[in-house]
Amino acid sequence: MKAIVVTEQAAGTAGMTLAERPEPEAAGNDVLVEVHASGFTPGELTWPSSWSDRLGRNRTPSIPGHELAGVVRALGYGTTGLSVGQRVFGLTDWTRDGTLAEYAAVEARNLAPLPGDVDFTVGASLPISGLTAWQGLFEHGRLRAGQSVLVHGAAGGVGSMVTQLAREAGAYIIGTGRTADRQTALDFGAQEFLDLQIDSLEDMGGVDLVFDVIGGDVQKRSAGLVRAGGTLVTIAGPPEARPADGLAIDFVVESDRAQLGEVVRRVRDGRLRTDIGNVATLDDAVGAFNPTERVKGKTIIRVRP
Numbered sequence: 001m002k003a004i005v006v007t008e009q010a011a012g013t014a015g016m017t018l019a020e021r022p023e024p025e026a027a028g029n030d031v032l033v034e035v036h037a038s039g040f041t042p043g044e045l046t047w048p049s050s051w052s053d054r055l056g057r058n059r060t061p062s063i064p065g066h067e068l069a070g071v072v073r074a075l076g077y078g079t080t081g082l083s084v085g086q087r088v089f090g091l092t093d094w095t096r097d098g099t100l101a102e103y104a105a106v107e108a109r110n111l112a113p114l115p116g117d118v119d120f121t122v123g124a125s126l127p128i129s130g131l132t133a134w135q136g137l138f139e140h141g142r143l144r145a146g147q148s149v150l151v152h153g154a155a156g157g158v159g160s161m162v163t164q165l166a167r168e169a170g171a172y173i174i175g176t177g178r179t180a181d182r183q184t185a186l187d188f189g190a191q192e193f194l195d196l197q198i199d200s201l202e203d204m205g206g207v208d209l210v211f212d213v214i215g216g217d218v219q220k221r222s223a224g225l226v227r228a229g230g231t232l233v234t235i236a237g238p239p240e241a242r243p244a245d246g247l248a249i250d251f252v253v254e255s256d257r258a259q260l261g262e263v264v265r266r267v268r269d270g271r272l273r274t275d276i277g278n279v280a281t282l283d284d285a286v287g288a289f290n291p292t293e294r295v296k297g298k299t300i301i302r303v304r305p
């Protein structure tokens, strides 16, 4: 099968090549998915899991990309809950070959049914941003209606999902980002925008929840904004500062069939919209992930037309 592979961490996305790889086999509890569309997060090439297996053994050449939408073509021994021919989408294991390929073997529990009226391209754009937003807000952040949320990077992939889901849940949203992000953040539902290039975080009043996607100094300074009993949730690495009277939680997103269902239901009925910036073929994927001009929104690889 055709796949994008990487062999050298230092090369980053410039080291991606299109190659022939053996078609994967579905192991026990796996599903073999014919990939129709695939999503890739640039940060993943810096993670150890992209280069080694769970025992730390080199697993290169590895196939990156961990979001997919496609059709089930085979079931491994003992696999239940999904059937051959079914449309699915989901988030695959970080330490296995990924989804920038014509086929991927995925644990069934990492997949959810993709309704027939949701395009594969849209399906592949949802798992990481949708699940990260859901888990950060409702599992780790324990968000309740009426609370205030400071959403860093509110115009980005995760931040735009956080903004929409939190707004729907009845929260008051202050989005942040660069000057150019203001209108996008407001369009996704933020009621206020704090320009990190101009405004000072410290001038803000307190909030119940901070959702950080930026890390570093922004994350550190945000801890002081959390009200008593509130939470700083971050996906940008271990927090360097903690709220004086609250929690600081960093987490890595996990796949979850029920939550994928919640996300896609909202996409179907118009409550949630995804931000796709570019769609390219597998043959053109290396160029798409090494753009000469900045692309706003997520790049999705349409593996099959």
Ligand SMILES: NC(=O)c1ccc[n+]([C@@H]2O[C@H](COP(=O)([O-])OP(=O)(O)OC[C@H]3O[C@@H](n4cnc5c(N)ncnc54)[C@H](OP(=O)(O)O)[C@@H]3O)[C@@H](O)[C@H]2O)c1
Pocket (backbone or CB within 6 Å): 041, 043, 044, 128, 129, 132, 152, 153, 154, 155, 156, 157, 158, 159, 176, 177, 178, 181, 196, 197, 213, 214, 218, 234, 235, 236, 251, 252, 253
């Ligand atoms: N732990 C996890 O489970 C998990 C899950 C998903 C993502 N992540 C990580 O979370 C981060 C965000 O992911 P994403 O997909 O949302 O990325 P994204 O689409 O690039 O969104 C990030 C947003 O934050 C803005 N931003 C970044 N640094 C900023 C700064 N210093 N000041 C103002 N605005 C800033 C970006 O603006 P510009 O584009 O102008 O820089 C962009 O609008 C990535 O590092 C990703 O690897 C972690």
